[in-house]
Amino acid sequence: MEPPKRRRTNTRARLLDGALEVFAERGFHGASVEDICDRAGFTRGAFYSNFASKDELVIALFQATTDRLIEQISALLPELADQPVTLLDAVLGLLDEAAPDQRRWHLISTEFTLHALRNPEAARALNKQREMFRSRLTQLVEEISRTSGLEFSVPPEQFVRLVIALHEGARSQSLLEPRKVPAGSLEHTFLPMVLQAVTR
Amino acid sequence: MEPPKRRRTNTRARLLDGALEVFAERGFHGASVEDICDRAGFTRGAFYSNFASKDELVIALFQATTDRLIEQISALLPELADQPVTLLDAVLGLLDEAAPDQRRWHLISTEFTLHALRNPEAARALNKQREMFRSRLTQLVEEISRTSGLEFSVPPEQFVRLVIALHEGARSQSLLEPRKVPAGSLEHTFLPMVLQAVTR
DNA sequence: CCCGTTCGATACGGTTGTGTATTCAATACG
DNA sequence: CGTATTGAATACACAACCGTATCGAACGGG
Secondary structure, rough: OOOOHHHHHHHHHHHHHHHHHHHHHHHHOOOOOOHHHHHHHHHHHHHHHHHHHHHHHHHHHHHHHHHHHHHHHHHHHHHHHHHHOHHHHHHHHHHHHOOOHHHHHHHHHHHHHHHHHHHHHHHHHHHHHHHHHHHHHHHHHHHHHHHHOOEEEEOOOHHHHHHHHHHHHHHHHHOOOOOOOOOOHHHHHHHHHHHHEEOO | OOOOOHHHHHHHHHHHHHHHHHHHHOOOOOOOOOHOOOOHHHOOHHHHHHOOHHHHHHHHHHHHHHHHHHHHHHHHHHHHHHHOOHHHHHHHHHHOOOOOOOOHHHHHHHHHHHHHOHHHHHHHHHHHHHHHHHHHHHHHHHHHHHHHOOOOOOOOOHHHHHHHHHHHHHHHHHHOOOOOOOHHHHHHHHHHHHHHHHHH
């Protein structure tokens, strides 16, 4: 069917995969092109045949992860909206299931965020992605609240922003002190209170 | 009075200062020893005369910022505890005043956190520092709640953890989208609700 | 005032990492 | 089949960075 430039796209994918791993382990600057190639089982020749530079790979990687994220939540959304599940469970569930490997995802996304904070270009891209993700979550919240007759006293998007902020901050603590802060504990103890307060 | 090895400590301080700036701009791995020296107005000779390696400087820098943080909050604590200020204002005020330059502080501390997540040694140090900071905040909360007759239905430390998590997550959003999320907005809209819910 | 020490600058060697140019193998295609 | 094209491996040139060894100036003590 498709012209077998499949080989090319495959090595690209493997390189991106390797980059993801190595970036998680050593960070953006800490990982050399060679490290990435080693991990993917190629030499630098393959790399430069597919990407112009490490920066370009970073962009491509960001794009790829973004795409995959969209795809995943698109698959999860209907499933969650249908089942009669509480609003919080749905939202927190979505946040978790979207990132199967919490630790690696946290490392990578933090790295991206740091990069964006120093680079307006990257900031725009990241904000766009986050905006997309947030709006999906907001839709979910609105939908569930509608079907269960809840009414918000603050804009749902604001509430979603809170959930995301808390989730990210809490995840950081959980990863630093897994024994003292089990994953999700902060969210599960405090978010119900907030939800109680903002709905009627 | 003191034996004038003052020169040495002074250049050390300037190097640490330079490192702070450069690390904020380019990140840990992204900053070369030479970058740091340039910024501080020295050559690499001075650097290696004062530190064995970049890693050692990182440790020293972490120690220095930790010390300064302790000092600052120690100075702020009595001031806040005395004045008849609401609990939330006190806590949020402390979080803010402890970091005059929000942006730089966020970059640096995120960088440290990332480093700690990859390095058990660093994780221990960071956790110790955070534990110290958290316990100060908890003391403040307990003190104020006592004088104003509030009683918590959750451990105050847990509440402090929430405040910190939210604060960090919110700061990230504020820095990425200053126009959409003014600094402190998430905290100020939602924390009062939580406080309402956990006290009686 | 002179001598010894301290501390930062300079000079150097070695390593690591990047990017390009070239080669070689596999596969598509006539 | 043989040839052309594609894609990854190899080789190479070059820059950045690290760490050490050495030098020289300032400064303190006698």
